[in-house]
Amino acid sequence: MGRLRYPLRRIIEGLITLFIVMTIIFLLFRVMPGDPLSIVIDPKMTPEVKEMIRHSYGLDQPMFVQYGIYLKNLLTLNLGESFRYSQPVSEVLAAKIPNTLLLFTSASVLSAVLGIILGRIIAWRRNSKLEYGLTLAGLFFYEMPIFWFGLILIYLFAFRLNLFPISGMIDFELWTLGATTGEKIIDILHHLILPLITLTTASFCGMMLLMRTSMVETMKEDYVEAAKARGLPDKVVRDSYAARNAELPVITAFILSLSASIGGGVLTEKIFSWPGIGYELYQATIGRDYPLAQGCFFILTLMTILAVIVIDISYAYLDPRVSYD
Amino acid sequence: MNYKFLIILAILLVLALLIVGTNISEKPQNNYLRIAAGQEIKGINPFNPAFNDAYSQFVISNIWEELYRYTPDFSDNPSAKSSSDRRIFPWIAEEMPSYKKVGDKYEAIIKLRDDVYWWDGERLTADDVVFTSNLMLKFRIPPQSWAGWSITGDESYVESVQKLDDFTVKYTLKELVPIFETGALMGYIFPKHQWETIIEKSIENHHKGTDKISEDERILIASEIWSINLGKNIKLNEIIGSGPFKPADWRKGEYIRLDANKDYWAKGRILEIDGREYEIGPYIDGILRKVYRSPDISNLAMKRGEVDIAGISPSDIPDFEKFKTMKIEDYTANSLFYLGFNLRRKPMSYLSFRQAVSYLYNKELLNERIFHGRLPPINSVVPFVNDYWHNSNLSKYGRGMSTAEREYKAYTILKEGGFKWSKEPGFNIVDGEATELIEKGEGLIMPDGKICPEVKLMGARPEDAPDSAQANIMLQGWMLDIGIPAKYTPTEFATAVDKLSPIDGSEPDFDINTSVGWLTDPDPGYIKDIWHSTQMPEVTAGGSNYSGYNNPEFDEMAEESAREMNPEERREMIFKLQEMISKDLPVYPTSTVKRIQVYRADKFKDWFNRKMYGIGGCNNPYSYMIIKPT
């Protein structure tokens, strides 16, 4: 019973957080300048008709009633109708979420693996030239504005070397004029490479430094010292004793980076015109497609909160050193 | 915890990417014209007022067609001698309309061609024309075309439409006005057999009782029609039009594909353009319009052969001149940008202030340094490309003057107008000419003795219009130099429209507007539609006289010009209207738009570069009909 209480508490806390965030968003979208219906309402309509249309959107209700309807709609995932697509927001999002997940999951996996491998190496060789070099280089990429780096990569690899497509996720011509499924998969992967390289290069360093710190810590543990004392080869000690226990925080960071990168993905998606949620949010905001912008925001927040909860709960189960009351 | 799973995933991913990197599939060969577009189209429902933008019209104008059109090169049509505009020629109609005066009314007889077919094989007949005209008269849809059907704004000058026989239509007019030809007869014709049932159903839904359809019911019906989602409620391949291209595939925000109508009714018809004769096709397989969000990316796509035509910036010309396969052409669009003053507020209500700001705005310098030739200066609200109606004898407000000279001039005008400063701006004056501003002015005091409030320059955001943002920064700098407390406030476009013309009919909320301009019609009737005093947003909700220009003399002349059928007489009046605006300065016209296009001359030939066509140049419906793959 005690084991179940903690996850339950976290989930309830998560729900409260979601509630707070959604309230903020509700207020935010209500103070936006201009009438949210200005796209729908014809200026030449008489006041009575405007009122009727307002009524059909529920905008003539008092604020708290609107708020209630809004919460109810969120609960039922009824996110309204997008102005731009003339299509339910949930449908638009359902089409975009896989694109975003494809890009950011693969990037997170790659950078986690790269980070773990490099982190192990530099932790083992502390204060070597290699450590300084890798840390500096990694940090340089880590602190780069990702859109700037993306532009440079597009310049080098797409423009100068002509290796990859410049933007988008698919070749429109290929898709609209008929292509086999195999060709389509290859086409998507081909478009994926450049944004993937950008994201991985920019984020492996976080993992690497974390792995290093975590590894340095575990290396001080008694059992690692003992293993060393027994005369086991360095590589074995490093990989089987030290590294294995150092991975926990890295895996955590991996899940967290997934959710964080999705939120911060607006810039990457914009540079590469990647048709994901971030790009959609950006465009919906610019085009004043409030229902869609609100929907994108809701999904992004939901993802972040879920990720945090998953981490906290798995931490409680997996790491005996962490105890929660 | 084990990360082997991650490693396996990563290895698989890298492998997949390696395979792909070395195995780039060849694209199928085809004769689709691929266009690089900077913006997505909003929608293709021709009844939706929100889809009246040039980009959506790009698609819509290839689907449905009009009775009459402007000649492709805007040359005079010999058979249009008795028309209010000689640049009109018949498209679906057989010949120019013939008029007859009956009592105090007029009758216009339109003969239709008998060889026009809808895509589903049905003939386009007088029934379709009567049906479409009645849509307008009864329901005012499409709403954006209403201006062409009415002079007063409420009542139409068209009394009724009648079918005389299958290919003859009679319009009964209360008065004969130029806008009948350039407006009413230039609207799209829709197939009765597709839309009649939809509209009848909508009437059933909203119209209660048997008496006349009320105004509110009309609006409900109209808004139901324009919210029909073409592509979903009506599938793309179910849309019926008569034009040369059919919509085939559409991924919103990414691309739209139009396939050629192989049985186009006008196929083989001869089109005379710039003295050369062309046989109408279409000869290409279709049009693929791809959206590229940044100019750099679209340029790259052009260079790599992913598109066949793209718009470029003047600074890209040398890059593209290196490609022997490409040709570069430019055209001037009929856009109108201006500084709009809110005459309801001080200090904009002082003519001297408006003149001073006009002198300060160095449009020549901005065009050279920031717009790189993209926004040529204009002095009239009729852009010079519309040469028949453009008045070229208007004040040029300081053309050729340096920045210092302009600032000195503005300072002098303000001073003469009664403005004072707590600290006057200081100029270095050599031989009576200002060479340099030495000291910035401070504390401007208006003629009424009050301190000049902050003047907000409501301009586009850098994201929406980067050039215009920089121009606003420059203007702000110049105004600050002589002590006008100016502040550039970036405003998103839709918000700006709300502020200029609040939909609840309240007074506009802005000081100086630089963000919203117009894409003007070839017919100058828009001058009246924009600046007539009844068009003030507080008088007519949604009106476009944002400045609040109220000049009875102007109103009278504008109304008179809207009724003058003789083009020469009308031209005189239109010239006077332009003069009045230039003198009274409710708006100060700043620039029009010059666009440069590069296209693949090795892949398609017979391009036709059309002037005065919104987004066009080589991207115009006539081009698509006549270009041939090489």
Next chain:
Amino acid sequence: MIEDLLYELKGLWGENWPRFKANKLGIIGVVILLLFLFFALFGPIYLEMMGNSYSPLSGMDTSLGINPETNSYAWPPSLKHPMGTDSKGSDIFSQFLNGSYLAFLIGISIALGSAILGVIMGLISGYWGGRWIDSLIMRSADALVSIPFLPLLIVIAAVVGSLHLFTFIMIMMVFSWIGVCRVIRAQTLSLRTRPYIDAARVAGASSSRIIFKHIAPNVIPLGFYELTMIVGAAIITESGISFLGFGDPTQMSWGMMINFCTAQGHTFKAPWWLLPPGFGITLLSMAFYLIGRAFDEIVNPRLRKME
């Protein structure tokens, strides 16, 4: 009380500087930081000296002709313009200097603001706060962390037109104090039960004295690492927002430079325009990170024992 705090901090400095000096990466950070600090301080003087035509926003060199390579007024570096000019003939070096100044302004003010907020919140939560206040603060911190930040900024920017620099700084502060607050709270909680604090309390010391004399000096250095991270994040976020076009166009920040470069279609033809602001952002935020990390290794007891 404040003097107590300063005294303690000074002691901390004297004790830790030698250790810091030994950290090579930290020293690299300090060198880069000093370089940019020079730029930022030197910038206004330089701009004042060069006059109106070098103004980062509206200045332009009227003597320039069109560069046939770019077909605009964008010229590569020369003696007159050490970093070249942009497409309207504005000096990029002045813009770059102005950008360094803005980066420091943005970074430091946000870091200071959120430090003050974070320390106060952390101490309240960890020392004074009862269960209620503590959980209220921590829950709102959780909520703030869960909001995808950049998307939120974009939405806010859409609400207010574009983000005025001051608005941006305020919003960043509201979102940045959490890290500091958590560190301070955790340390305060553990310190509170230490015997010497108990002793002070028994001896009749007031709460505020205990906090400023005994707890704050031990806790504040730990927040320093968080602060340097905030500076970096602030600079990068500002550039991202400006790049998207939601920034303050009346301030020529590094992000705005990249935005203008891209918007003018010069991304691929004027590297002298695209590269400096990007390097500025990268190096400066990296410098802060390096310093923060070096500092952390010294003061963080968890890491210190590994030396």
